[in-house]
Amino acid sequence: MKDRDYKFMKLALDLAEERKGLTHPNPTVGAVIEKNGEILGIGSHKKAGCPHAEREAIKDALKRGKDISGSTMYITLEPCCHYGRTPPCTDAIIDNRIKRVVVATLDPNPLVAGKGVNILKEKGIEVKVGVLEKEAKKLNEDFFVYIKEKRPFINLKSAETLDGKIATRTGHSKWITGNEARKYAHILRKYSSAVMIGVNTAIKDNPELTVRYVKTEKQPLRVLIDKYLLTPLNYKIFNNKAKTVVFTSEKANREKLRELEKKENVEVIILHLEKNKFKLEDILQELYKREVIHILVEGGRGLFTEFFRKGLYDKLSLFIAPKILGEDGLDIVGRLGINNVYEAPSFVIDEIKKLGEDIFLELYPKNKRSKNHG
Numbered sequence: 001m002k003d004r005d006y007k008f009m010k011l012a013l014d015l016a017e018e019r020k021g022l023t024h025p026n027p028t029v030g031a032v033i034e035k036n037g038e039i040l041g042i043g044s045h046k047k048a049g050c051p052h053a054e055r056e057a058i059k060d061a062l063k064r065g066k067d068i069s070g071s072t073m074y075i076t077l078e079p080c081c082h083y084g085r086t087p088p089c090t091d092a093i094i095d096n097r098i099k100r101v102v103v104a105t106l107d108p109n110p111l112v113a114g115k116g117v118n119i120l121k122e123k124g125i126e127v128k129v130g131v132l133e134k135e136a137k138k139l140n141e142d143f144f145v146y147i148k149e150k151r152p153f154i155n156l157k158s159a160e161t162l163d164g165k166i167a168t169r170t171g172h173s174k175w176i177t178g179n180e181a182r183k184y185a186h187i188l189r190k191y192s193s194a195v196m197i198g199v200n201t202a203i204k205d206n207p208e209l210t211v212r213y214v215k216t217e218k219q220p221l222r223v224l225i226d227k228y229l230l231t232p233l234n235y236k237i238f239n240n241k242a243k244t245v246v247f248t249s250e251k252a253n254r255e256k257l258r259e260l261e262k263k264e265n266v267e268v269i270i271l272h273l274e275k276n277k278f279k280l281e282d283i284l285q286e287l288y289k290r291e292v293i294h295i296l297v298e299g300g301r302g303l304f305t306e307f308f309r310k311g312l313y314d315k316l317s318l319f320i321a322p323k324i325l326g327e328d329g330l331d332i333v334g335r336l337g338i339n340n341v342y343e344a345p346s347f348v349i350d351e352i353k354k355l356g357e358d359i360f361l362e363l364y365p366k367n368k369r370s371k372n373h374g
Helices: 002-017 053-063 089-095 115-122 133-139 141-149 179-191 199-205 254-261 280-289 301-310 366-373
Strands: 030-035 038-044 072-075 100-103 126-129 153-161 165-167 194-198 221-225 244-248 266-270 294-297 315-321 347-355 358-365
Touching: 002 030, 002 038, 002 053, 002 072, 002 100, 002 133, 030 053, 038 053, 053 072, 053 089, 089 115, 100 115, 115 126, 133 141, 141 153, 153 179, 153 301, 179 294, 179 315, 179 347, 179 358, 194 199, 194 301, 199 221, 199 301, 221 280, 244 280, 254 266, 280 301, 294 301, 358 366
Parallel strands: 072 100, 100 126, 153 294, 153 315, 194 221, 194 294, 221 244, 244 266
Antiparallel strands: 030 038, 030 072, 153 165, 315 358, 347 358
């Protein structure tokens, strides 16, 4: 039974992963219905407002003319038991007389959080929780942070050289890494709700911040932090390829402010400056209120440094090119005021990939990895 549970849960996780980044602010979820070793139906949550994975799997099985009474359903996240954008999935499971439910991990949402499992048990349905739990939690790591900590999940992404430089002394940075690394960076954008940069990166690189190297059904929100509105209005970040949120201040250029506010795809948020700086917490709360659950921070150095100073990050995604720029190159992070090695932020390398000539590292803060990944 154990091997069979792993086999079908792995399939459910694969179904969920296909929709990763496309279901925000909802989690990505997959479901499989099986009886006597035969797959009767499969499903995944397509996007917010659409039926959940459990109902999609039931619909798929019934469309095939299968009898799902007495079957086992494998679900990557605990079934919901409340009315939201869609009706409770526990009702659908009970109504269709499914005999056994295998759940990878419980839902952190207080509206569910064990209640869905208990409802099924009360109806005499056998429930097993924890099959491939670690994998399921990582798949929805952003959703878990969003629900538990009431802020977006923060992934700091950078392309750098072997000696930790992101640009030459003149600011030249295109291209540190090769094509395969850049394509993978676009996959990270696809997985995100929003992509964030600071004003220096916007002016220097004129990035579009859209997903282009891989197929996607949506574009992430573009987030620009520009307290004086120095970014030229004809730059790509303001085009109509995606929506943009600009965080600026009462010191912003008034003429540019009026022009930006006329653009349908641009939202301007004016925040108060403290000692000539924004509070990152204020920015994150504004994005949290807009149901942004996953932010990919793409730079630059000043923004990275501020996130490190505040300890506000959940993951690092680093692309490392086999190049050396030397001490006059621009470092990935600025001054942190660290005097002893034991004070330095410490990370666990969770994944290493070779992408062409480059290396990709996925790292988690040591103190957060166990909490969010089980």
